[in-house]
Amino acid sequence: MHSGKSSEISWLKNMTHLRPVREPDQPRPWRVTPDQSRDILASVQCILDRENCFVREVDRYLRHNDFLNLRKKEIVYKEWLKDVLEPVLQKIEDKMSSQxxxxxxxxxxxxxxxxxxxxxxxxxxxxxxxxxSEYDPFSQKMCTDCWKDGSHQSPQ
Structure with missing residues (x-):
């Protein structure tokens, strides 16, 4: 009975003594002439140029899209300042100055x-x-009569 290692070694010895396989003398279809290789390189370069142009255009589009999204946010913020924040601040200032x-x-x-x-x-x-009934620590938050004005009262 042979051990596992000895059979592996004999197999390896047989593989190392094999003669290299000779290639047939037939012409290889993948061999090209220098003129053909120049044409292939020119075609490949043309394809690469198109791909690079496409990638540049996509990159330019994405940057422009990011710019437009940022501009939209700026416009929404300016509208919010004008329509919401400034009137609220003005009401607070008026109320504070009236007391x-x-x-x-x-x-x-x-x-x-x-x-x-x-x-x-x-x-x-x-x-x-x-x-x-003894003390309400939230009365400061709930007692807002001093801040009320007529604009937030419900219609009766």
Missing amino acids: SIEEMQKRKQEQLSQYLNYCKKKGYVFLDHFDP
Whole structure:
């Protein structure tokens, strides 16, 4: 019985002693004359030039498309500034200028005193656990009467 390695070695020895295969003396169809090779190279170069031109055109189109998308965003942003942000800022500025500093300080003082009184009474204030009948920490956010104007009231 032969081991696996010895059969592999004998097979390799047989393969190395083989004579190289001679090529037939028939003309090879892939051999071309120098004139034909110049024609082939010119054809290949023409195809490559067309492909490069196509790639350049696609690249130019994509850059132009990116530019147009950016321009659209700029136009939408300018319209938003003009139609939304500037009117809102103007209303805020008008409302802020219509209130006196004394009124704003009085409101802040009342809210602070409510908070301090509740802290003295309970010792702590957590937003998760509170009794709204005693103290509501969200009253600052909900008490927006001072900011209301006639433009947002529902029709009756």
